[in-house]
Amino acid sequence: MKIIIIYFILLSTVLYSKPVNLTKKEQIWIKNNIVKIGIEQWKPIVYLDKNNKINGLSGDILNLVIKRLNLKTEIINNKWDRLLNDFKEHKIDILPATYYTKQRDTYGTYSDEYVKIKEYIYVKNSNATIKNFENLKGKKVAIIKDYGTIPKIMKKYPSIKIIQTKDLEDSINKLLNNEVEALVDVQLSIENYIHDNMVVGIKGIAQNSFKSAPLYLFSNTKIPILNNILNKGLKSITSKEKSEFIYKWLNKANDIQNLDFLTNNEKLYLKEKRIIKMCNNPNLPPFEFTKNGDINKMEGITIDILNILENKLNIKFKNVATKSWSESQQFLKDNKCEILPFAVKNKERTKYANFTKPYLTLPLAIFTQKNQNIVNGLDDLIGKTISIKSGSSMIPILKAKYKDIKIKETFGVIESLQAVNNGNAYYTISNIPTVSYYMSQSILNNLQISGYMNITASASIAVNNNDEILLTILNKSLSTISQEQSRQIFKKWVGTTLEKTIVDYTIVWNILSVVGIIIIFFIYRQYILKKSNNALGNLVDIKTQELQTLNEDLEQKILKEVEKNKHIQEQLFKSEKMASMGEMIENIAHQWRQPLSVISTASTGIIMQKEFNILKDDKLIDTCNIINTNAQYLSKTIDDFRNFIKGDRVKRIFKLEDEINTFLNLIDSTVKNNNITIILNLEKDIQINGYANELIQCFMNIVNNSKDALKEGSEDNSLIFISTKLENNNIVIKIKDNASGIPKDIKSKIFEPYFTTKHKSQGTGLGLHMTYNLIVDGMNGMIDVNNIKYTYKNKEYIGAEFTINLPTS
Structure with a gap:
């Protein structure tokens, strides 16, 4: 079988049988009437078995309907054409497996469709010319009399000569006797007949001319209440x-195959062997586990897969009862059994077993309690406790990568999941089908998938290393299992397919695309700004040299050069702002990593769930809310940055506290990367009639200087304090650090242009000079700096304190 990549997302419930809400009138009708049901021998769709019980695919559904409704029934068994004639004459109330035709719609009522089945073309093995309905034009084709597909074929292919037969046996006999060149019927039905009657010499051909057709319960028009x-x-x-x-x-039909994929030696091996002893893990749902606690009986996904192999190979897998997985492994070593049906290959097990190719590949997910944050991986969970089964192969891997990881070892998988469910551990790692199974049993009710691992677990059949031929047979037979069979097995054990939800992923991808474009734009703009800054710096050097060489018309030339230098200084002011923008862009890129990661993880998760048609409405809504929250955060960051760079010098009334919060948002990444703690003491509702954008620039220049000084300092804790208050119609803003203060010999120069203690590649020396001009000239305020001693949390610090005084209007 091809490797099956299983992406089953955690399900919180399994759909149980729904109540039948009958009206009083319907209840009375059921009590007072016997329903006559016509059953043909259309095996395995619907038929009467040797005990005269209704059986088959449609039969199983009909039996459940009868049971749920408590119907009293009378069964009439006959050939299809006779049943249909009796139905027209109202001698029969229900035909349980009926195709729709316009003609039938005139004398019967159709229920809702309950299953779809596909017709195949069957020809003799020697026929190599017929491959589809087009090739049947002008040829004779056998179809059971009054079969529902006949009108569709006649309409689409009027030149096909339809020979109506009594039943399927009659159709097959006519094909074998060359009375027709093909027959048309349901694949399941024909394959079943071929198997039961040992028919050889005919083959099936899949056709695309007609889609799978639905079956209905067909009821008497004179009894509308029955429908x-x-x-x-x-x-x-x-x-x-x-x-x-x-x-x-479907399983029974697919099992009807020959053993042409095996060699003669392999067939002889199976003929002599017949019984293969297996040892299972008695407690590994939904893959393999004891049935009702009886260690002699096993059930689960793996057991269903082995049931398919039993029918294919005509052998029996016999369970050797064990009390634990460890005992099962020991039994294989001791030759007490021949296979372990569900085993993950590792170095230790290869000493005593060979492994088939993986037939299950299980993604591993990170599970936490509900409403915890989505994570990008284990790196986001450092410091949190993980619960994991003692002896798990994951433990040494985790300890090697995360030396300080906190591990709570448990007796088994369910105990690990319960530890998270009950809050005794923060997270665990498990495969999704296992957790889905426990959720369906209502054992767990407080778990969610918070992230995915980049590793998977692959399951194989472990075979005693003395039996190479059995290993080869199992590999070949596993490859014949269809993906549809595997899908149905998983639906049975892990959960049901939920109603499809249409999800518009355009919004998600648009957000990611826009964010990507913005990042590229900002990076390119930063490059241009740096290049412009360097060019302007070189221009300053050139003009300074020219000033020194001036020797005639000194006064006029000095005035002219002063004007030029003033223009250059204005350009450098802009350059300083551009440099701040470059740093802010870097901050923003840093801040976006986490929300982008969350958006990517969340959107990938819902796409994955949608592909498997198991996306729940509440999960979709929760995930979209997460994406929206993070998208809004990205949008706010863009707005803050845009407002800063657009440069409009518009005087307006603004709240000081709001602008300080905007400033802090812009430098958030820088603060975190440099381990700086910001302590705020902001008076509420202070309003300024001024230039908010320029004030943010001043804050940024002051804090950047503090940051650089803190880097060079010796304090373990880097602190910056920002306080605001209103005094005598003046607004006082104070910003101080604990970087040991400014040396006395340079304190008086820090507001001068081009004064810097940094290397020339790190600063222009215009930041605080610009701040001084913006506060004093631009806002009619004052700015001063002093070294102060102060105490914070019982510890004395020394630092520089900038004091800004601004008028309220």
């Missing part, structure tokens, strides 16, 4: 129950 009752019975059947019926009969 309403039947529909209510059908609606009571859950997706899970219907999937189990389909799997049951």
Whole structure:
């Protein structure tokens, strides 16, 4: 079998049978009437078995409807054409497996459709010319009399000569006797007949001319209440129950195959062997586990897969009872059994077993309690406690990568999950089908997938290393299992397919695309700004040299050069702002990593769930809310940055506290990366009539200087204090650090242009000079700096304190 990549997202419940809400009138009708049901021998769709019980795919569904509605029934068994004639004459009330035709719609009432089946073309093995319906034009084709597909074929291919037969046996005999060149019927039905009657010499051909056709419960038009009752019975059947019926009969049909894929030696081995002893893990749901606690009986995904292999190979897998997984492994070592059906290959096990190719590949996910944050991986969970089964192969891997990881070892998988569910551990790592199974049993009710691992677990069949031929047979037979069979097995054990939800992923991808474009734009703009800054710096050097060489018309030339230098200084002011913008862009890129990661993880998760048709509405809504929250955060960051760079010098009334918060948002990444703690003491509702954008620039220049000084300082804790208050119609803003203060010999120069203690590649020396001009000239305020001693949390510090005084209007 091809490797099956299983992406089953955690399900919180399984759909149980729904109640049948009958009206009083319907209840009375059921009590007072016997329903006559016509059953043909259309095996395995619907038929009477040797005990005269209704059986088959449609039969199972009909039986459940009868049971749920408590119908009293009378069964009439006959050939299809006779049943249909009796139905027209109202001698029969229900035909349970009927195709729709316009003609039938005139004398019967159709229920809701309950299953779809596909017709195949069958020809003799020697026929190599017929491959589709087009090749049947002008040829004779056998079809059971009054079969529902006949009108569709006649309409689309009028030149096909349809020979109506009594039943499927008659159709096959006519094909084998060359009376027709093909027959058309349901694949499941034909394959079943071929197997039961040992028919050889014919082959099936898949056709695309006609889609799979639905089957209906067909009821008497004179009893309209019966159709309403039947529909209510059908609606009571859950997706899970219907999937189990389909799997049951699909499994039987697919098992009817020959052993041409095996060599003669392999066939001889199976003929002599017949029974293969297996040891299972008695407690590994939903893969393999004891049935009702009986260690002699096993069930689960793996057991269902082995059931398919039993029918294919005509052998029996016999369970050797063990009490634990460890005992099962020991039994294989001691030759007490021959296979372990569900085993993950590792170095220790290869000493005594060979492994088939993986037939299951299970993604591992990170599970936390509900409403915890989505994570990008284990790096986001450092410091949190993980619960994991003692002896798990994951433990040494985790300890090697995360030396300080906190591990709570448990007795088993369910105990690990319960530890998270009950709050005794923050997270665990498990495969999704296992958790889905426990959720379906209502054992766990407080878990969610918070992230995915970049590793998977692959399951194989472990075979005793003395039996190479069995290993080869199992590999070949596993490869014949269809993906549809595997899908049905998983639907049976892990959960049901939920109703499809249409999800518009355009918004998600648009957000990611826009964010990507903005990042590229900002990076390019930063490059241009740096290049412009360097060019302007070189221009300053050139003009300074020219000033020194001036020797005639000194006064006029000095005035002219002063004007030029004033222009250059204005350009450098802009350059200083551009440099701040470059640093802010770096901050923003840093701040976006986490929300972008969350958006990517969340959107990938819902796409994955949608692909498997198991996306729940509440999960979709929660995930979209997460994406929206993070998108709003990105949008706010863009707005803050845009407001800063647009440069409009508009005087307006603004709240000081709001602008300080905007400033802090812009430098958030720088603060975090340099381990700086910001302590705020802001008076509420202070309003300024001024230039908010320029004030933010001043804050940024002051804090950047503090940051650089703190880097060079010796304090363990880097602190910056920002306080605001209103005094005598003046607004006082104070910003101080604990970087040991400004040396006395340079304190008086820090507001002078081009004064800097940094290397020339790190600063222009215009930051605080610009701040001084913006405060004093631009806002009619004052700015001063002093070294102060102060105490914070019982510890004495020394630092520089900038004091800004601004008028309120």
